[in-house]
Amino acid sequence: MHLFSSICVLLWTLSTFVLTRSVTGDKVLVVLEDSAEKDLYSQFWADLESRSFKLSFESPKTESLSLFKLGAPAYDHVILLPPKSKGYGPNLTPKNLLEYTNAGGNILLALSSEAVTPSAISSLLLEFDIALPSDRTSQVVDHFSYDTTSSAENHNVVLLPRPSPLRPDVVNFFGGDGILAVPKAVGQTLGNSSPLIAPILKAPATSYVYNPKEEADGELDVFATGSQISLISALQARNSARFTVLGSLEMLQDKWFDASVQAPGGKSVKTVNKDFARQLTAWTFKEVGVLKVGHVEHHQVLDASKPVSNTTQVGPADPEIYRIKTDVSFSIELSTWDHDHYKPFIAPAADAVQLEFSMLSPFQRLALTPVSTTPNSTVYSTTFRTPDQHGIFAFKVNYKRPFLTNVEERRQVTVRHFAHDEWPRSWRISQAWPWISGLWTIIGGFLCFVVLWLYCEPTGEGREKMKRETQ
Secondary structure (H helix, E strand, O other): OHHHHHHHHHHHHHHHHHHOOOOOOOEEEEEOOOHHHHHHHHHHHHHHHHOOOEEEEEOOOOOOOOOEEOOEEOOOEEEEOOOOOOOOOHHHOHHHHHHHHHOOOEEEEEOOOOOOOOHHHHHHHHHOOEEOOOOOOOEEEEOOOEOOOOOOOOOOEEEEEOOOOOOOOOOOOOOOOOEEEEEOOOOEEEOOOOOOEEEEEEOOOOEEEEOHHHHHHOOOOOOOEHHHOEEEEEEEOOOOOEEEEEOOHHHHOHHHHOOEEEOOOOOEEEEOHHHHHHHHHHHHOOOEEEEEEEEEEEEEEOOOOOOOOOOOOEEEEOOOEEEOOOEEEEEEEEEEEEOOOEEEOOOOOOOOEEEEEEOOOEEEEEEEEEEEEEOOEEEEEEEEEOOOOOEEEEEEEEEOOOOOOOEEEEEEEEEEOOOOOOOOOHHHOHHHHHHHHHHHHHHHHHHHHHHHHHHOOOOHHHHHHHHHHHO
């Protein structure tokens, strides 16, 4: 009986591991102050649970609420819904959220123009170089692309397609067909100084941030317009932790998951908010876009410049020392996580995985070429010649792109000069042939002179004269 129960526990553990779709874990903390609003997002919660996430609903007023337990994150992911009060309480201060992000936790922060954004959260986002409107009632409106059914007067339900790739060299995890409905969104602007932030969904070109109170006061101070407005923003920290700012909490509600919307002069269509919410949470909770480095190897290529019978002849793997002007091969395996398994990572056509062979600065910066694939990885490789400079060098692969976790690999080696017996012999240098021929001419001439001196006898008169001199 004890053996049977142990087997059941083992099978349950293995099945749980297999069903886990996030690389970092499945524990999700949902901070919801008003439990009555939980039913408004029932489809959203059900979708997360169908992907094996374990949801824990807590109020920010709960005294026992904590993001850490025994110094480690108590939850793998956090979803913050807008609070009814002025803040999230003493357990969810900006400092705690920042420490949680530094510990590797992922956060989905939802905003709404119907709820007041705590000033502490606005200050935290400003530290991330994400700015929110200074007033608390501003929302994004568009008089050309809005839902004529639900916002015929306010025009605050913006209709737009799914986002296109941010750049040609960036993988798009949020694309597809269909129309998104973004109601009552809080517009954001992103600074240009931080490479860690990127917009996921931008507002249409004809939209702007509108504050109803300014119209009543007769003033008009536009916070941002057009594509300056980010409806959904993403921060990926240096430790690859993800912080997503969702400007419209309402787009996660059940009524917008399968709603019928109609743009001015257009036809009635169904929204794709549900599929997009799945894509958004899949990226935030690291179900996609996670890169893993497999085997890394470098070795010397033997006689690569000469035709040999075995063209794959290589030296020992990962030596600690190389010689200058030596052909070296470097390879690295890269995989990407796709919901429940690792698959080969293929960089976009406009992008390249690069290798740097550097000392204080790169002496070589080369694009790595995919040479082979395994069931779950791609092998990138390149061959180059070490520079004519001795010292301590490093193989560096520093691949950082929006929406992909960072790859930072470094292998240190020593590059030495030629040894005394490794220099090419003089007869192999064609420019040295005149000097060699002159040297051997002198040597040959001297030897000929000695032979002639020794073997040439003097004449008879010379011999008699020598005898007389000796007597």
